[in-house]
Amino acid sequence: MAKNTSLYFRIVEGRSLPAKDVSGTSDPYCIVKVDNEVVARTATVWKNLNPFWGEEYTLHLPTGFHSLSFYVMDEDTIGHDDVIGKISLSKDAIGAKVKGMDNWLNLTRVDPDEEVQGEIHFGLELLRDAKRIGLRCHFIEARDLAPRDISGTSDPFARILFNNHSAETSIIKKTRYPHWGETLELELETEELSEGGTVTVEVWDWDMVGKNDFLGKVEIPFACLHKTPLVQGWFRLLPLGNNEDDAGGKLGALRLKVRLVEDHILPSMYYQPLIDLLVQSVISPAEVEDGSPLNMLEEVTTVESRQDVAMTLVKIYLGKGLVVPFLDYLNTREVNHTLDPNTLFPVQLSSF
Structure with missing residues (x-):
């Protein structure tokens, strides 16, 4: 489906x-x-x-x-x-x-800090053994970053933060698709394992003059690392959230x-009987109009869904090469139901 x-x-x-x-x-x-x-x-x-x-x-x-x-x-x-x-x-x-x-x-x-785009690919792992406790982040790459420099590119670097700990990757010059391939580690205290908080990964554009420009962030709840020691994949960069x-x-x-x-769309064979009826309604209009499939469809169509139904009908008849006969059918139907001879009839889906 x-x-x-x-x-x-x-x-x-x-x-x-x-x-x-x-x-x-x-x-x-x-x-x-x-x-x-x-x-x-x-x-x-x-x-x-x-x-x-x-x-x-x-x-x-x-x-x-x-x-x-x-x-x-x-x-x-x-x-x-x-x-x-x-x-x-x-x-x-x-x-x-x-x-x-x-x-x-x-x-x-x-x-500007809210105008972010792109994704970053990294793996985040909780290290917990007899020798050390810490966080390891393998920064792989990023793609489609926002251009922050006049050249239409950026000079991106990534940063990982948790509590008062932080570490940064190297700077990749003049690209919106940086590849780092770097692994950074943060050493943690034992008591920090029981704390909540959030592990934040940020991407910045380095500037030689002035402050660096924000390119986006990803937040991973620290509790997730207790359940799944390794979190890895592509993550959409988010704004600061001001x-x-x-x-x-x-x-x-x-x-x-x-x-x-x-919409959930079923295989075409499930719609074919209805399409055949709708096509037949236009090719060979019924003498008793009330019994035509198009007339019955109008009877059960709500006001809120009329636009969707009308657009779907146009697509069906366009696909069958019958959109002109379909419009002729609708206009003929309007003429037959109108008693005032002074009424003008624009070509439109007035029935729907």
Whole structure:
């Protein structure tokens, strides 16, 4: 059984955006990211602090995605575009609302320490024998790290921390895909074995001048190492976890409509009898309309699911090369059920 994850979102409009240009206005557009990967960009609305976009997108995503982020930017003809603010939604927050969400959301400030991406591959082991007690971390590699330098790369190094103990790997210059192949050990006291706490692995970008830039972190509860002495694999890097600051609404707001749909898909043979009935309904419409499969489908379709049903029907008829006869069927049905001769009939899925 396959699983299909679809994400629908509509960027409706913005309001009360701050002025970024000397003219007292801004030229806003939106960038949409899934797990820090750009997936969409709206048009630019020139010289407007209350822009209307009304742009809709449907994405088919891997089941393991974590977050959806909307960045509002101010386009500049000369120089870099300015970041106005962002809205981040976790997959859990979106999925918690079955009907989706349709809200005004305040923009938050963009913190560089929160803009992390990529994964790190390491193995963490609890050492406990007669000679020593400690933690051993084998840093293997990392991939797809955020670029922090003007060259579009970073100079990453990794660090392990537990209580007051820490150790660092060497620095790998100018890469977003570092390979360390290093093993670090932390010596612990016996009493620390009974403590809780968290083992933290951090990745940083080394800077010759100024402070180092944060690239992400992974946290492993120390209690996990008592149950499984060796924890190893690829781990997604997480931000520092600072509380988002919406600046009291001073950065403006976006009206967004977002809905997550996760479907379990059976082998095609289970759907074939229904598809055959739907195809036959269009090719040879029944004289008694109430008995047609499409009519019965409409009767059992709820208001909330009509859009999903309509999109699925379009996909079926597109795949069968029958989308035009399908639309003809719907329009004919509307004409037959309309008594007012002055009604105009646009070509649309009005029945659904």
